[in-house]
Structure formats: structure tokens, C-alpha cells
Amino acid sequence: MRTRRAPAVVIAAFCCAVLTGCVGSVGGAPSDPRSGGGLAYGLAPQPDKGTTFQADVVLVDGGASSVRSVTADGLTWTLSPSAGGISDLKPGRVMFLTDRGVGRVVAVRTTSAGVAVTIGPVDLTGVIRDGDFASQGAVPITNPVVHSAAGAFWADPELQRQAGVAQGTGADLPAVATRGSASAGLPRPPSPAAIVADTVKATTGSFNLTGSCCGNGPGVSLAYDKNGLSMAGRVALDMERPTADFALKISGGTASAAALTVRGAAGISAKLSATAQPNAAIHGFSPPLGMDFDFSVPVGVFFGVPLNLVVSQRFTMEVNIPGQAHLDAVGKIKLGSSLGFRYADKKFSNTTSASLDTSASLTATNSIAVGISYAAFDYNVRFTVGLGYLGFVAGVYLALGAHVLATVGAPIGFNVAQGAQDPIEHCKSVQGELWADYGVGYTIPTPVATLVNYFLEAFHSTPISTSGGLSHGWTPVFPPKYEVFPQSGFCVKK
Known part of the structure; x- marks a missing residue:
């Protein structure tokens, strides 16, 4: 050999x-x-x-x-x-x-x-x-190549609207494509140069983003200042010296065995600091964020076939602030030190575990407001060893989808409920859940697939599917968990 x-x-x-x-x-x-x-x-x-x-x-x-x-x-x-x-x-x-x-x-x-x-x-x-593929030992997830999709038509919020991408919640938004002029007017600039770097800047609508990877794990920071709302935040898969190992056997055009394990994980964290100006009550959604860059770590040339480990991220957020106020929202999910799956004998086995970090989330969440404030995050991070570019990479993959919601009640108003610890008491709550998907194939974010099909109409092409290959499908790693603090008065969880 x-x-x-x-x-x-x-x-x-x-x-x-x-x-x-x-x-x-x-x-x-x-x-x-x-x-x-x-x-x-x-x-x-x-x-x-x-x-x-x-x-x-x-x-x-x-x-x-x-x-x-x-x-x-x-x-x-x-x-x-x-x-x-x-x-x-x-x-x-x-x-x-x-x-x-x-x-x-x-x-x-x-x-x-x-x-x-x-x-x-x-x-x-x-x-x-x-083909029969297998890494020998742990592959360090370091020194990535950054691929930027700056200027890609499918990352433009206005074109998403024109193509019928509907607003909703979740790491993947529901979408319906409209029929019409197809690719007419779609911007198609050349691809930005790939670079070797740990960070990359991007802009989606009014959101300024900074993507990062990989020594401390992948993450996306955001900044926003428009319409009376100023925000700064970050969503990340926190890791320490991450590594990966993988295996894949294809026989007769069918994946007969596969495995991918990512080690060094600590947890998923989401935090947001937001301030609403006077007369600017806020309740809004972000467009899908983080879809315009990926990080790629070359893992080797395997008897003539070059493979990469590609790390992609996307998330949406929802924020509610009832008028002039300030909100600090934090949600954390603990993970096991290793994340992964195996596939053999036509059966999947999952090795990913998680729990809600209640104490860290509730301690850091606070608000100065006259009503209920909250921030919700839906975060999807995906590791794929295979072939392809940007969101179109196909191979052995592991994806995590997290939902985190941090809520703070109004601190103003007398609470005379029996058992209340403080006559001016406000409640905090945190909710989290985690899902995992894994297999051998590809998955394209729905907004991207919708816009790509909108573009491909000009070629009378068969619409692309949002997924292909062998997939286990999304399965809960831990079901929704909801915690309230303090456990007294009207703050008691129902």
C-alpha cells in the first residue's frame, strides 16, 4: 500500500x-x-x-x-x-x-x-x-482555508424575498419558490480569493459578521446598528484543540460503512447584548446568517482523490425588546468531549451527548425593561469530509442543530405573590434543545436551494434537492429543557 x-x-x-x-x-x-x-x-x-x-x-x-x-x-x-x-x-x-x-x-x-x-x-x-477511505489517527482541525461567497446571489436578503424565501424560525427557514424571470438580474461576481486564515469578515443585509475557526472551534460574531436597535453577539461551538477522524467505504456506488468523530468539544454558546432606543419597541428576525463563508481543512490526497474537512455554519436569531431597554441574553449547552456517529451493517449509532448549562445561562442573562425581553438562536454547524465547494460539499458528515432561548421578565412592578423573594422581582428563563444529523451525502440550506433553483430556471434544469445520499435524519440529542429562576412567587415553572 x-x-x-x-x-x-x-x-x-x-x-x-x-x-x-x-x-x-x-x-x-x-x-x-x-x-x-x-x-x-x-x-x-x-x-x-x-x-x-x-x-x-x-x-x-x-x-x-x-x-x-x-x-x-x-x-x-x-x-x-x-x-x-x-x-x-x-x-x-x-x-x-x-x-x-x-x-x-x-x-x-x-x-x-x-x-x-x-x-x-x-x-x-x-x-x-x-473506494475504501480511512484517516490514520487524529486529524487536527487547524490552519483552515477560508472560502468566501461574498457577492453570491443566494446570500442577498432582497433576492431571498424576491424568490419567495419566507420568514420563519429555525436554523433552516421554510421557503417557497415563486415562478418568474428566473436568473434575470441576479448578481454573479467572481469568487473572492481563498486565503489561509482563522477569521473572515462578511455582511448579510445590515449584519456585519466575523466567522472564525478552528483552534477554539467554529463561531460567528455579529454586529448590528439600525432602526433604533444596536446589537453585538456571538454563536459558537466552543472547542479546545479539535481533531477529527473518519472512515468511508463505498461499494458499487453505495456507502456500506462510514464513521466521523470530532473531539475536543465543550459546548454551544449563544450570547447577545442589545439596546433599543426610545420609542423603538423591537420584535424582529434576522435573515439566515453565516451562509457566505466556509472553512476547509485539507486532510490528504487518498490514492489520487483529494479530500477536505469543511466546516460550515448558519444561524438565525429573533429578538424582542419592549421599548427603550437593554438586554443581555446568554444560553449555553454542554457537550460531551467527542461528537460523532458510525454506520455499519445498515445501522447508525450516535456517540453525541449534551445537556443544558442552566446555571451559566441564567446567571449571565439580564434586562432593564418595562416588559418581557428575549433572544432566541437557532444554530447549525456541520462537519463534512468530502468533495465540493461552499454549501455544496458532499461526503461523510455530522451536523448539530441547537435552539437556545433566553427570556427576562420586567423588573419594574411590585410582586406581592406569596413566597416572593423580592417585592421588585423579575423572572429569568432559559430553554435549550439539540439535534444531530449524520450520514454520507449533502444537505443544502433551504434558502440557498431555493435561490439556486430560481437561478437554474433559466437553463430549464431539473430543480436541485436540498439533500442527497445516505442520511440518518435529524434526531434529538436532548429534548427541549426549560428552567426558570428564581423558583418562587410567580417565577415558578409551570
Whole structure:
């Protein structure tokens, strides 16, 4: 057995097989995922023993060196017309250019800039027919490559509204697409340059965001100042020196065994400090936040196939402040030191556990207001080892979905209830729950899928699905838990 490695890439090993069942061939390509063409567009697959591709997979020569541009949404790759294999790209086939430039072809057209190939998501088993993948030891989740989708049409709140993305709650908003002018007027700027960094700045509507990853875990900080409301906050998966290990076996185009474990977790925390100005009672929702960047950690080139561990986050928040007031809201969920799952013999097993950190949440939550104030967070963080770009990564995945609600009652008003500890007493409450999903495949946030389908109408393409592959589905890690403080007077939990 032998392994090919890119410089500075963490180890992993692949089993042997024959690289067959694909159209085209591949030539020389960058081998360092954190510099040059590898950083810009990813690493190309290489002919080697270890993997059998599906028959409709087209390997395009040159990898990053064949790329002339990529749109910020990651859907259209403009390539050199002289790249080997490019003439084999047809709608319905799968393009495998690099570990990021992989997807099912929707449209191919020749422009003055080159050959523009528009792709949609594809499951990993739609690319690989046979392969046996496994990391050797713990892979440090450090030194990530930042992929920014700044300018992508599906991150624009106004376009979300035009396409029929409905307002709601949850880490994934319900959405309905309207029929109409499809891609007319959609902005499609080039993709921002990928960088090696622990943080990235982004803007969604009036929200200024700072995403971070990975030494202390992934997180997103926000700042907002508009319409009489000033806010600063952060949602994060708190970790210490996180690592991951994974395994995947694909036989005959079906995932027969899989596992992913992420270690070093401490908990999920959400905090918000908000101030409403006079005559500015607030009750509002955010658009989906954090969808315009991902962090990618190269984990190795496995007998010709480059894989990355991609960390993505998104969240929504709801805030209520009854007029001029200040709110400090905190919610925390404790996690076990390891998160993960295994799949074998057609059965899943979950190794993730969690509980509500009641004391920390209630102690830090407070308000100065004449009525009830609250902040609610719905946070989704996802780890995927596989292939793809931005929100379209397919592979072995583990996702966590948390809901946290912190509420403070009005401190003004005499409480004469029997047993009250203080005649001017206000109640605090915290509620939390955690869900997990895992499997081998992909899941696209509903707002993104809605906007992508809105765009693809111009190509008369079959609408993309929000998910594909082998999925356990969302399952509760711990059910909703609700705590109130103090346990006296009218603050007693009912």
C-alpha cells in the first residue's frame, strides 16, 4: 500500500482499486492545497490505484491551471477551451476538475472568456463507485482555508424575498419558490480569493459578521446598528484543540460503512447584548446568517482523490425588546468531549451527548425593561469530509442543530405573590434543545436551494434537492429543557 501526500497536508490512507469508469484524463496539477493554484481552486484528482469512478464522471485535465474564473456562488466555472476532457462535458454528466470543482453539469456554453460550465450538487457516490477511505489517527482541525461567497446571489436578503424565501424560525427557514424571470438580474461576481486564515469578515443585509475557526472551534460574531436597535453577539461551538477522524467505504456506488468523530468539544454558546432606543419597541428576525463563508481543512490526497474537512455554519436569531431597554441574553449547552456517529451493517449509532448549562445561562442573562425581553438562536454547524465547494460539499458528515432561548421578565412592578423573594422581582428563563444529523451525502440550506433553483430556471434544469445520499435524519440529542429562576412567587415553572 502507498500514499501520495501534498506538502503540509495531514495524513490519511486509501485502499487499492483500479481507476476506471471515467471519461477523459488528467495532466499535471498543483499539489499544495494552501498555496498557488491549489489554494485558488483546489487540487485535481490524479490517475492512481485506489478508486473506481462512476462511468459518467469526466476528469478535466490540469485542475486549477485550467480555471479562468469561478462565480462567487460556486456554480459556474469558466475553463480553458484547450483543457483535456472538456469536450466530454455534457448536461447530466459529472465534472471532476478539483476537490472544489465537482458537480453534475447543468449547462455548458462557450464565451469569449472560455468554456463556462454550470454545475449543481452531486452526492459522493455519484462520483465514486468503489473506494475504501480511512484517516490514520487524529486529524487536527487547524490552519483552515477560508472560502468566501461574498457577492453570491443566494446570500442577498432582497433576492431571498424576491424568490419567495419566507420568514420563519429555525436554523433552516421554510421557503417557497415563486415562478418568474428566473436568473434575470441576479448578481454573479467572481469568487473572492481563498486565503489561509482563522477569521473572515462578511455582511448579510445590515449584519456585519466575523466567522472564525478552528483552534477554539467554529463561531460567528455579529454586529448590528439600525432602526433604533444596536446589537453585538456571538454563536459558537466552543472547542479546545479539535481533531477529527473518519472512515468511508463505498461499494458499487453505495456507502456500506462510514464513521466521523470530532473531539475536543465543550459546548454551544449563544450570547447577545442589545439596546433599543426610545420609542423603538423591537420584535424582529434576522435573515439566515453565516451562509457566505466556509472553512476547509485539507486532510490528504487518498490514492489520487483529494479530500477536505469543511466546516460550515448558519444561524438565525429573533429578538424582542419592549421599548427603550437593554438586554443581555446568554444560553449555553454542554457537550460531551467527542461528537460523532458510525454506520455499519445498515445501522447508525450516535456517540453525541449534551445537556443544558442552566446555571451559566441564567446567571449571565439580564434586562432593564418595562416588559418581557428575549433572544432566541437557532444554530447549525456541520462537519463534512468530502468533495465540493461552499454549501455544496458532499461526503461523510455530522451536523448539530441547537435552539437556545433566553427570556427576562420586567423588573419594574411590585410582586406581592406569596413566597416572593423580592417585592421588585423579575423572572429569568432559559430553554435549550439539540439535534444531530449524520450520514454520507449533502444537505443544502433551504434558502440557498431555493435561490439556486430560481437561478437554474433559466437553463430549464431539473430543480436541485436540498439533500442527497445516505442520511440518518435529524434526531434529538436532548429534548427541549426549560428552567426558570428564581423558583418562587410567580417565577415558578409551570
